[in-house]
Amino acid sequence: MTALRSEKVDGPGKLRVPAGRPSSWHGQGPVVAVVAVGGALGAAARYGASLIWPTQTAAFPWTTFWVNVIGCAVIGVFLVVISDVWAAHRLVRPFFGTGVLGGFTTFSTYAVDIQKLVDEGHPRTGLAYLAATLVAALAAVWLAVVATRKVLAWRRR
Amino acid sequence: MNWLLVIAGGMVGAPLRYLTDRAVQSRHATVFPWGTFTVNVIGCLILGTLAGAAAAGAASSHLQLLLGTGLCGALTTYSTFSYETLRLAEGGARFYAAVNVIASVVAGLGAAFVGVSVAEALWV
Numbered sequence: 001m002t003a004l005r006s007e008k009v010d011g012p013g014k015l016r017v018p019a020g021r022p023s024s025w026h027g028q029g030p031v032v033a034v035v036a037v038g039g040a041l042g043a044a045a046r047y048g049a050s051l052i053w054p055t056q057t058a059a060f061p062w063t064t065f066w067v068n069v070i071g072c073a074v075i076g077v078f079l080v081v082i083s084d085v086w087a088a089h090r091l092v093r094p095f096f097g098t099g100v101l102g103g104f105t106t107f108s109t110y111a112v113d114i115q116k117l118v119d120e121g122h123p124r125t126g127l128a129y130l131a132a133t134l135v136a137a138l139a140a141v142w143l144a145v146v147a148t149r150k151v152l153a154w155r156r157r
Numbered sequence: 158m159n160w161l162l163v164i165a166g167g168m169v170g171a172p173l174r175y176l177t178d179r180a181v182q183s184r185h186a187t188v189f190p191w192g193t194f195t196v197n198v199i200g201c202l203i204l205g206t207l208a209g210a211a212a213a214g215a216a217s218s219h220l221q222l223l224l225g226t227g228l229c230g231a232l233t234t235y236s237t238f239s240y241e242t243l244r245l246a247e248g249g250a251r252f253y254a255a256v257n258v259i260a261s262v263v264a265g266l267g268a269a270f271v272g273v274s275v276a277e278a279l280w281v
Contacts, residue, residue: 021269028179032172036203039171047163047226068235075236076243079169094175098237103171107163107233108200109225111265112208130266133235141239 034091038099046104058122061113064106066131071105071136076144084152166227170200174232174268188250190241194261195235200233201265209274212273213280 046067053063075097082093110133117126177199178192185191207225210216216224238261245254 032175035175036168036172036233039174040167043163043170043227044160046224046230047160050226072239075240079240098175099171101236102174102234103167103231104199105229106272107197107235107238107261107265108204108229108269109233109234111201111262111269112272113202114203115269116208119273120279130262132262134262137235137239138242138258141236141243145243148238 024153029064030091032095034095035099035102038095039103042100042103042105045100046106058117058120058125060125060129061109064109064113065136068105068110068133070139071101073140073144075101076141077148078146080145080152084149158219159242162222163227166223166225166229167231168227170228170231170265175226178244188248189253190238190245193241194257197233197238197261197262198268200201200229201268203232204229205269207272207278208269209273209276210280213276215276216275216279224233261274267279 049063049067055061055063078101079093080099082088082097110129114126114130117123117129174196177196181192181195182190204225206217207221207229211221238257242254242257245251245257
């Protein structure tokens, strides 16, 4: 979860400096613990969504699609707010960003659902799902980041 | 019971992603997000194998909830993948952003197909 470590999100448009990376494992216990709790909550929320909106075999996996797109939008808002305005406790970012949102969204189910669709003779649905998730997820995180920065800039005036 | 399995899997998968990412990111000096790439591809391989085993009747629904929905679901991430791609693009590394998208999808899908094939070879 590199993106969620503080040195990587150090302001708009800047990339992290490789030399500044921590190499020590000292003090990682509480971080690992909150990531575990957040991950459990995120995974449970995703499981709950799959129970409420089950996906039929050979159908477009709308539930996982929306889980991933919503997770991308929320991480965009969250990481802008937490790096620009909110002086939150140091465990808030690993808990919510790495844990909850990382556990909520999934790349493995995305890939394996495409594999299943292709394998079961629905390559077009698989390809549409592949492209639609990519486009929607990237658009969601981009729009969320841009919109949040705009709102914050407007509030500062 | 089902919820507990998902929660237990998520409780292991998410910190495993965090620790793997930290370990991988401390071993290279490029802007490419190898850490997230690594966990996503490994998760696709495990979930592909599990899906193949399930199709062959070798994985119970409980195991699928624990390892699939819980562990692999939390080990892999779409939100960090998109966010890191955006950071690369915004930071001027548009080429790396495009490579990250293409490589993650190709390697993730490839790993899923390999996993299913391995499971079929083992259990069918």
